[in-house]
Amino acid sequence: MKKILDKSEIQKVIELLLELYPDAKAELNFTNPFELLIATILSAQCTDVRVNKTTDSLFKELKTPQDYIELGERELGKRIYSCGFYKNKSKNIVETCRILEEKYEGNVPDTIEELMKLPGVGRKTANVVASNAFGVPAIAVDTHVFRVSNRIGLANSKNVLDTEKDLMDNIDKNMWTKAHHLIIFHGRRICKARNPLCEECPIRPHCLYYKSGGKR
């Protein structure tokens, strides 16, 4: 049994996913890079639906990094409580806002390297913000991308960093960001964590997990 699909098969899988989810895009609501940064920090261990409910009112009240600094950790914590880990998240957000004010004149930096220096911003968050807010080609590997890519055979890795590398090696650079959204959409709708809906999945003829009888 193959460990990973050939490049041409991976291309075919991406085409099938494109047919299935022509409108795949970020499911977090935002209108500018700063809002996306805040929403992405909030989305750690939380659903996009829950984050969108929270930011719906939060973004009406708070517009700039200075607004978050003036509000302070404690009050921010009350507003983001339902997203979980609210103490850590509010601490990271306020600290991030301080850095944005002090180092970047209140703007969000546009490179993955600079973004990763902000508190609460790991590689996945940096990739999400850089690609969706600034058009930097990137494949953010979250729990869905990790699971679905390694099931199908788009990647063959035990960790998110190597999964990202496999995907970047095998998918055209101009498709990285789109592929990220396509794979997440598939993971949320069909290739679910516990019970993947293989019988209704158009990727089935290519999928190494399916071909192995679920043993991969």
Ligand code: SF4
């Ligand atoms: S065939 Fe099953 S395991 Fe493979 S991508 Fe589809 S749902 Fe996921």
